[in-house]
Amino acid sequence: MGMKTKVALGAVVGIVVIGAVSANSGDTDDGSTGKGSSASAQRQSGDAKSANDAGSKGSDGKNTEKASQAEQFKAFVQKNGSPQEKKAVSHVTKVQGADEQNDILDAADVYTDFTGGLMGEGAAPAKLIASAFADWKQSENGLVTVYDANGELLGNGKF
Template sequence: MGMKSRIALGAVVGIVVIGAVSANSGDTEGGSGDKGTSASAEQRSGDTKPDGGSNAKPAEDKDTGKAPQAEQFKAFVQKNGTPQEKEAISHVTKVQGADEQNDILDAADVYTDFTGGIMGEGTGPAKLIASAFADWKQSDNGLVTVYDADGEIIGNGSF
């Protein structure tokens, strides 16, 4: 009888935890949902086809007045970084996930033009890139992963 009660109690606690995580994931984005809504409204009002489609390219953030995440990151490091971080950041080609934070489990990806994977030339600069990313973005529970040109992990760090 005691074992069945423990299993039932564990299942109830698990369901409550999952419900709490899923409820918080939509509420604490720091207003990023509002930003996307206003950007979409600007895009629809200023650049739509008669049939309701958009003439704007979705990958272009400059149409909405917001620079791509990689450019924002590079600009921050150029202003605030050390000479070594500035050199390392020149190899960054793409940043994903920096705007999507909920402080539960934040994950960002930084892509570079380094080659050779974990044993290649980019391992040292990857740590500098991860450190600079932590200066740029803060999270209660964030992980930034740095990838080489082939998509292999070359480093990571907390932010």
């Protein structure tokens, strides 16, 4: 295949993906008849419940603000995870993209305090973190990527 054909084919695929994402991002209709709508509604209500359970508390014991994604993730793993997952997730410093899902191209990033990249100490725990993330959030087509303290890739997994 020629270079021009590859570039044209890549452009067409890119336009189709962008069109699909934009078509689903503007959907604000609460009533839905799709087969995934009830599961999506249950998942959203479950996420809202876990967000309320994991809310940060002030000195007076009342919820003062919504917990960060990392705090919500850690609270979920502390409640539901294995001892190995709990130890691995204790190194999580930041989670991005977990709250914005459209089941088409979901991507979340988890940052840790490990160092050394793929060959460092965090490569094995990164798989545990990705697995725990998949238990926390579900998506039709999600990818979670785990990074070290320097932003180097440690691992990834589907969720």
